[in-house]
Amino acid sequence: xxxxxxxxxxxxxxxxxxxxxxxxxxxxxxxxxxxxxxxxxxxxxxxxxxxxxxxxxxxxxxxxxxxxxxxxxxxxxxxxxxxxxxxxxxxxxxxxxxxxxxxxxxxxxxxxxxxxxxxxxxxxxxxxxxxxxxxxxxxxxxxxxxxxxxxxxxxxxxxxxxxxxxxxxxxxxxxxxxxxxxxxxxxxxxxxxxxxxxxxxxxxxxxxxxxxxxxxxxxxxxxxxxxxxxxxxxxxxxxxxxxxxxxxxxxxxxxxxxxxxxxxxxxxxxxxxxxxxxxxxxxxxxxxxxxxxxxxxxxxxxxxxxxxxxxxxxxxxxxxxxxxxxxxxxxxxxxxxxxxxxxxxxxxxxxxxxxxxxxxxxxxxxxxxxxxxxxxxxxxxxxxxxxxxxxxxxxxxxxxxxxxxxxxxxxxxxxxxxxxxxxxxxxxxxxxxxxxxxxxxxxxxxxxxxxxxxxxxxxxxxxxxxxxxxxxxxxxxxxxxxxxxxxxxxxxxxxxxxxxxxxxxxxxxxxxxxxxxxxxxxxxxxxxxxxxxxxxxxxxxxxxxxxxxxxxxxxxxxxxxxxxxxxxxxxxxxxxxxxxxxxxxxxxxxxxxxxxxxxxxxxxxxxxxxxxxxxxxxxxxxxxxxxxxxxxxxxxxxxxxxxxxxxxxxxxxxxxxxxxxxxxxxxxxxxxxxxxxxxxxxxxxxxxxxxxxxxxxxxxxxxxxxxxxxxxxxxxxxxxxxxxxxxxxxxxxxxxxxxxxxxxxxxxxxxxxxxxxxxxxxxxxxxxxxxxxxxxxxxxxxxxx
Amino acid sequence: xxxxxxxxxxxxxxxxxxxxxxxxxxxxxxxxxxxxxxxxxxxxxxxxxxxxxxxxxxxxxxxxxxxxxxxxxxxxxxxxxxxxxxxxxxxxxxxxxxxxxxxxxxxxxxxxxxxxxxxxxxxxxxxxxxxxxxxxxxxxxxxxxxxxxxxxxxxxxxxxxxxxxx
Ligand code: SF4
Ligand code: FES
Ligand code: FES
Numbered sequence: 001x002x003x004x005x006x007x008x009x010x011x012x013x014x015x016x017x018x019x020x021x022x023x024x025x026x027x028x029x030x031x032x033x034x035x036x037x038x039x040x041x042x043x044x045x046x047x048x049x050x051x052x053x054x055x056x057x058x059x060x061x062x063x064x065x066x067x068x069x070x071x072x073x074x075x076x077x078x079x080x081x082x083x084x085x086x087x088x089x090x091x092x093x094x095x096x097x098x099x100x101x102x103x104x105x106x107x108x109x110x111x112x113x114x115x116x117x118x119x120x121x122x123x124x125x126x127x128x129x130x131x132x133x134x135x136x137x138x139x140x141x142x143x144x145x146x147x148x149x150x151x152x153x154x155x156x157x158x159x160x161x162x163x164x165x166x167x168x169x170x171x172x173x174x175x176x177x178x179x180x181x182x183x184x185x186x187x188x189x190x191x192x193x194x195x196x197x198x199x200x201x202x203x204x205x206x207x208x209x210x211x212x213x214x215x216x217x218x219x220x221x222x223x224x225x226x227x228x229x230x231x232x233x234x235x236x237x238x239x240x241x242x243x244x245x246x247x248x249x250x251x252x253x254x255x256x257x258x259x260x261x262x263x264x265x266x267x268x269x270x271x272x273x274x275x276x277x278x279x280x281x282x283x284x285x286x287x288x289x290x291x292x293x294x295x296x297x298x299x300x301x302x303x304x305x306x307x308x309x310x311x312x313x314x315x316x317x318x319x320x321x322x323x324x325x326x327x328x329x330x331x332x333x334x335x336x337x338x339x340x341x342x343x344x345x346x347x348x349x350x351x352x353x354x355x356x357x358x359x360x361x362x363x364x365x366x367x368x369x370x371x372x373x374x375x376x377x378x379x380x381x382x383x384x385x386x387x388x389x390x391x392x393x394x395x396x397x398x399x400x401x402x403x404x405x406x407x408x409x410x411x412x413x414x415x416x417x418x419x420x421x422x423x424x425x426x427x428x429x430x431x432x433x434x435x436x437x438x439x440x441x442x443x444x445x446x447x448x449x450x451x452x453x454x455x456x457x458x459x460x461x462x463x464x465x466x467x468x469x470x471x472x473x474x475x476x477x478x479x480x481x482x483x484x485x486x487x488x489x490x491x492x493x494x495x496x497x498x499x500x501x502x503x504x505x506x507x508x509x510x511x512x513x514x515x516x517x518x519x520x521x522x523x524x525x526x527x528x529x530x531x532x533x534x535x536x537x538x539x540x541x542x543x544x545x546x547x548x549x550x551x552x553x554x555x556x557x558x559x560x561x562x563x564x565x566x567x568x569x570x571x572x573x574x575x576x577x578x579x580x581x582x583x584x585x586x587x588x589x590x591x592x593x594x595x596x597x598x599x600x601x602x603x604x605x606x607x608x609x610x611x612x613x614x615x616x617x618x619x620x621x622x623x624x625x626x627x628x629x630x631x632x633x634x635x636x637x638x639x640x641x642x643x644x645x646x647x648x649x650x651x652x653x654x655x656x657x658x659x660x661x662x663x664x665x666x667x668x669x670x671x672x673x674x675x676x677x678x679x680x681x682x683x684x685x686x687x688x689x690x691x692x693x694x695x696x697x698x699x700x701x702x703x704x705x706x707x708x709x710x711x712x713x714x715x716x717x718x719x720x721x722x723x724x725x726x727x728x729x730x731x732x733x734x735x736x737x738x739x740x741x742x743x744x745x746x747x748x749x750x751x752x753x754x755x756x757x758x759x760x761x762x763x764x765x766x767x768x769x770x771x772x773x774x775x776x777x778x779x780x781x782x783x784x785x
Numbered sequence: 786x787x788x789x790x791x792x793x794x795x796x797x798x799x800x801x802x803x804x805x806x807x808x809x810x811x812x813x814x815x816x817x818x819x820x821x822x823x824x825x826x827x828x829x830x831x832x833x834x835x836x837x838x839x840x841x842x843x844x845x846x847x848x849x850x851x852x853x854x855x856x857x858x859x860x861x862x863x864x865x866x867x868x869x870x871x872x873x874x875x876x877x878x879x880x881x882x883x884x885x886x887x888x889x890x891x892x893x894x895x896x897x898x899x900x901x902x903x904x905x906x907x908x909x910x911x912x913x914x915x916x917x918x919x920x921x922x923x924x925x926x927x928x929x930x931x932x933x934x935x936x937x938x939x940x941x942x943x944x945x946x947x948x949x950x951x
Contacts, residue, residue: 158849167849167852167854169854169855170858180840180849181836183850183851
C-alpha cells in the first residue's frame with residue numbers, strides 16, 4: 001500500500017494505482033477525456049494534468065503511477081494553468097458548433113470547456129476540416145472535425161470489441177479517425193463507441209437530430225433480448241422511446257450494452273405495431289374492440305374444449321415475456337384444464353424433462369463465469385447469442401483464463417482459444433463424450449455413461465486437462481446445444497464432466513426470461529417452482545400432433561420455432577389461433593384468427609430472471625401504444641371471463657407477490673439431472689443443417705428495428721459449407737442451389753467456407769427467406785439450382 | 786498479390802519477433818510490399834501502396850487492416866500516392882537550407898519541370914521535400930527511392946545523377 005495526499009486529503013492506495021485511480025477513490029474529480037476505466041491508458045489528451053510536488057512539470061494523472069509519499073494538487077495554480085492550456089489547444093481546431101451538434105448538452109468537451117476554457121478564443125486562423133466517414137447504419141461519423149483524438153473509440157474496438165475496426169490514420173495535424181477504407185464498423189457491440197466518444201464526433205445514427213438530450217427523461221429498464229439481462233436507461237420524450245443507453249451494472253453488463261439492446265427500440269415504434277384487437281372473419285381482418293375480441297377468444301376456447309377436449313389446446317409462450325405474464329399464462333391454462341404449456345419453441349429434445357430437478361440456469365453468477373480459470377463453451381455461436389458475454393469471456397482470456405470451445409463452426413471469437421473441437425452437429429455428443437472420457441481418465445473416476453465407443457482426440461484431451469487443472473472451471477451449453485436434437489445427452493455429459501472435474505455447469509439462457517419461464521412453470525412437466533402438475537405436451541409434441549387451438553404469447557412460430565415448416569403447418573391446421581402480440585406480423589395475419597395487442601417490455605411493468613437467476617424488475621417507461629394493454633391484464637380479464645377464480649389482481653406487484661410466495665429462486669435453480677444418459681457412438685455421416693438464429697432475428701422487437709436490419713449482420717442469409725460438401729454436390733462456390741428439408745425448399749447461394757466441418761450446410765433459420773425449411777439441425781439436401 | 790520472394794522476405798521479418806507478435810513485423814512487411822510495387826510497377830499508380838496491398842499485408846500478418854493502414858499513413862516514406870519511377874526527396878530542413886538544400890530542390894524542380902510534390906507527366910520522376918536525413922554535413926543531400934542517399938548535390942552532381950536515372 002502506498003500513501004498519497006491529494007489536495008491535502010491523505011489516503012492509501014494499492015501498488016500500481018495511478019493518480020487518477022487514487023483521486024477517484026476519494027471522490028476528487030480530475031478533468032479527462034481519453035482516460036476510461038475499462039480501456040487501456042493512452043494519455044494523449046493531456047486534460048488530466050495535475051501538479052505533483054517535486055516534479056518540475058505538471059503530470060498526467062491518468063498515466064502517473066502513485067509513489068509513496070506523493071503529494072498531488074489538482075487545483076493549484078500550476079495545475080489550473082496547465083488544464084486551461086490544454087483546453088485552449090483542444091478547442092483550436094474544434095468547430096465549436098455546439099448549437100447544431102447532437103452531443104450538445106451531454107458533451108464532455110462542452111462541460112469541461114465551461115469549467116476550464118475561456119469565453120472567447122484567441123485563435124483567429126483557419127481551422128482544419130475533416131471529412132465525415134461512413135461507419136455503417138448505427139454509428140454516425142459525419143462530423144469528424146469535432147474529434148479530439150482521444151482514441152477511446154479505437155481502443156474500444158480493439159480491446160473490448162476484440163477486433164480493431166477503427167483506427168487513427170495519418171499524423172499530427174492530419175490525423176483522422178476512420179474505419180478501414182470502404183469498411184463499416186460491424187462489431188455487434190459497436191454502439192458503445194457513441195457513449196465513449198467525449199464529443200459529438202461519433203453519434204447515434206438512428207437517434208441523431210430527433211431531440212435534445214435535456215428534453216429526455218431517463219427511466220431504468222432491463223434488456224428484453226438475450227439472457228444476460230443488461231441494465232438499461234431508456235430515454236423517453238412525449239410517450240415515445242427515443243433512445244436506449246446502458247445503466248452501469250458491474251455484475252452484468254459492466255458499462256456496455258450490445259447493439260441489439262441499444263438500437264432495438266426502433267422496433268417499439270415500428271409501423272407494424274398492433275394498436276387494436278383484430279379478428280379474422282372469412283379470411284378478412286377486421287379491427288374490433290377489446291370486449292368483442294375477448295368474447296371471441298373465450299368463445300373459441302370454450303368451443304374447442306367442448307368439441308375436442310382441453311387437451312386440444314396448446315399454449316406457446318415466448319421467453320421474452322415477463323415473468324408475471326408467463327406465470328399468468330400457465331396459471332390460466334392449467335386452471336382452465338390445459339396442460340400443454342411450453343416456452344421452449346426452439347428446443348428439439350425434451351428427454352431431459354423427466355430427469356430435471358429444477359430450473360436450468362447458468363450454474364454460477366456471470367462474474368463467476370468470467371473469472372473461472374477454465375471455461376468450456378459447448379455449442380454456442382457466442383457473438384450472436386450473447387454479444388456482451390462473448391466480450392466478457394475475451395477479457396477473461398486476457399486475464400489468463402483458458403477458453404475452450406466445442407462447436408459446429410469455427411467462428412472467429414476474436415480471442416485466443418486453449419483448445420477447440422469443431423464438428424458436425426451429428427458428432428457434437430461424441431465430441432463432448434471425448435472430453436468426459438479424458439476427464440474420467442485424469443480423475444480415475446467412473447461415469448454412468450458408457451464411453452467404450454469413444455476415442456479421445458488430442459484437443460479433447462487438452463480441454464479435459466484445462467478443466468481438471470484449473471482451480472475454478474465452468475462448462476456451459478449455448479443455444480446451439482440447447483436447440484440440438486441431443487440436448488439432453490449434451491446436458492448429461494456436461495453434468496458428468498462437471499461432477500468429475502469439479503467444474504460448474506449450466507446453460508447460457510437463450511432469452512431475457514428463459515430462467516424466469518422455467519421458474520414459474522411455463523413448461524409442461526413442472527409447475528411454479530417445480531410444483532407437481534399433470535403433465536402436458538411439450539412444444540415439439542404440440543406441433544408434431546397439431547392441436548385444434550393455439551394460444552400464442554409473444555410468439556411468431558415461423559421465426560421462433562425449431563421447425564418453422566412444421567410449426568406453421570400446425571397453426572394452419574388449427575381451428576383457431578389466438579395471438580397475444582405487440583406486432584401485426586405477416587405470419588400471424590396468415591395463420592392466426594384473433595390478434596390481441598399487448599404491450600412490449602417498455603410499456604408494462606414486469607420482471608425478467610437472467611441466466612444467473614437474478615430477478616430484475618422494471619416499470620413501463622411509456623404508456624401502451626394505441627389500445628395495446630399489458631399482457632398480464634389481458635390474461636387476468638381472460639381468467640375472469642372464463643370464470644376462473646384467482647384472477648382478481650389489481651397490479652402487477654400482486655401477480656409477482658403470488659408467484660414469489662410459492663418458493664424461492666435460488667434453491668429452485670438446478671441443472672443436475674436425476675439420471676444421465678447419452679448415446680456416444682461416433683456420428684453417422686449425413687448432411688445436416690446448422691441453422692442458427694441470426695443476431696437481429698432473435699425476438700419480435702429486434703426483428704423490426706430498422707437500423708439493426710440495415711447492418712451487415714442482418715443481410716439476407718446465404719448458405720455456407722465446406723469445400724468437400726460443394727464438391728460432393730458438384731456445385732461451384734457462389735452458385736445458387738436449392739436446399740431441401742422435408743417438403744420445403746429454398747433457393748439460395750451456397751458458398752465455400754473453410755470454418756465449417758464436413759457434412760454440414762450452414763443456413764440461418766428465423767429469417768423470412770428460410771422459413772420454408774425445417775429443423776435447425778436436421779438433415780438437409782442440396783439440389784442443383 | 787505479392788511475389789514469393791517478397792513473402793519470403795516478410796517471413797524473415799516475422800521470424801524476428803515472438804510467434805504471437807506478428808504485428809511487430811508490420812513496418813518491415815509494408816516496406817517489402819512497397820519495394821516490390823516500386824520495382825515492378827509500370828505506372829505511378831502501380832508503384833505505391835493501396836488499399837488492397839495494405840489489406841493483403843494485414844491479413845498476412847493476421848492483424849486488422851486498419852492497424853496496418855495506421856502505420857502506412859503515419860510514416861511518409863510509405864508512398865500512399867502515385868509516385869514516379871524515381872522518387873527524389875531533397876532535404877530542405879534548416880541546416881541543409883543554409884547550405885543550398887532549397888536551391889538544389891529548386892534546381893531539380895526547374896530541370897524536371899515539376900513543382901515540389903508533383904510527378905512528371907511521363908511518370909518518371911516525383912520530387913519531394915524531406916526532413917533531416919542525418920547527413921547535414923554533406924548538404925545538399927537527396928534520397929532516391931527511399932534507399933539510395935546522394936551527398937553534396939551541387940548542380941553538376943544533380944545533372945549527373947539525373948542523367949543516370951533514366
Ligand atoms: S471519434 Fe470521439 S472517441 Fe474517437 S478519437 Fe475522436 S473524440 Fe475520441
Ligand atoms: S485523461 Fe490523462 S491524458 Fe487524457
Ligand atoms: S538538415 Fe538536411 S540532412 Fe539534416
